[in-house]
């Protein structure tokens with residue numbers, strides 16, 4: 293049977309204590325937009341020795357680069373993702389999501405999506421220049437593919453264009469719903485190549501990722517957008533109006549390999565990354581619901597004695613078991629270095645996201661008027677959970693992809 297290791301369980305206990313002491317008191321201010329989450333994330337990184345881990349990782353990278361005589365060149369395929377240990381990452385996401393899924397999402401978009409994209413596809417020089425400051429949390433990251441006119445159809449609908457101009461590229465377009473964008477220092481932005489020799493229709497043009505820095509002329513961001521949930525995670529737009537960047541800001545520094553595959557890898561990791569978030573939400577809602585059901589009395593009896601309440605708790609428990617097994621399945625795949633097939637990754641996301649939303653809404657229901665009040669965490673978790681069914685590919689897109697894989701010849 294797969295289980296968390298003793299080391300991971302210990303980390304889980306420490307994280308839970310840290311969240312209770314350091315994060316929980318700040319969540320109300322973050323939820324109201326009075327406090328940004330980034331310094332607290334840095335504190336989390338410091339407490340758990342992230343800087344040391346990053347230093348060690350870059351020392352190894354430097355050795356490898358020296359051995360290979362690489363001062364630039366292509367990305368190093370084995371250097372996937374921003375974190376080394378998938379189990380520790382899952383524990384971290386579960387614990388943060390028990391309290392604030394938005395905090396976990398911003399943290400993930402910063403280190404996992406933005407840092408991860410650079411570490412997976414960047415040259416050695418790019419990893420040192422942008423990857424290291426992102427992973428050591430000096431610079432805040434945002435990963436931008438979605439546009440006002442293209443979301444589910446992110447590749448074919450993309451209209452952000454990059455035109456070659458001597459030793460530079462000039463980018464024009466707009467991105468939306470981008471996590472961390474209003475406060476980001478480093479952006480990974482996807483754009484289609486707009487070059488004279490390109491004869492293909494716009495839908496099929498090659499897509500490349502560019503690294504942009506805050507302060508680049510022509511790059512602007514919106515103020516945080518107002519949204520239903522995930523309030524601890526700032527979301528915004530990115531505007532590109534003749535934003536001119538040197539060629540070494542093309543991720544991987546080559547037009548030979550395009551970035552659709554890289555972005556697909558990120559979609560895949562976003563899909564598998566949902567299960568630990570969902571598990572954190574479900575665990576917290578189930579625990580709070582059990583406690584509440586035992587304490588709250590109507591007609592002189594604890595509501596836990598009513599079968600309708602028991603049915604809710606039992607369904608929550610079933611979802612928790614299933615989603616936990618999905619997390620373990622993902623960790624097993626990481627341990628054995630096997631990639632989860634796309635249909636299965638989609639199935640995990642579809643199930644886990646729906647389960648988290650259902651459980652959180654049922655927790656609200658079980659707590660009656662209290663459940664609807666801000667004071668009770670389940671109200672926030674219910675709003676946050678809904679995003680899991682939309683971000684990183686909607687439920688419908690998971691279904692369409694599963695069906696396509698099933699019906700493939």
Ligand SMILES: Cc1cc2nc3c(=O)[nH]c(=O)nc-3n(C[C@H](O)[C@H](O)[C@H](O)COP(=O)(O)OP(=O)(O)OC[C@H]3O[C@@H](n4cnc5c(N)ncnc54)[C@H](O)[C@@H]3O)c2cc1C
Nearest residue numbers: 435436437438442443444469470471682683684685686688
């Ligand atoms: C809080 C938040 C944070 C986000 N963070 C980021 C980020 O950091 N970076 C980033 O790039 N993006 C981000 N996104 C964008 C997110 O990935 C998209 O919102 C998502 O992929 C859906 O795209 P859309 O909003 O354009 O919906 P649409 O594609 O317009 O879909 C609208 C509806 O139509 C349905 N639909 C579409 N096509 C089909 C089809 N073929 N069959 C059946 N139904 C279909 C959808 O399922 C959905 O119900 C974020 C979004 C949110 C809300």
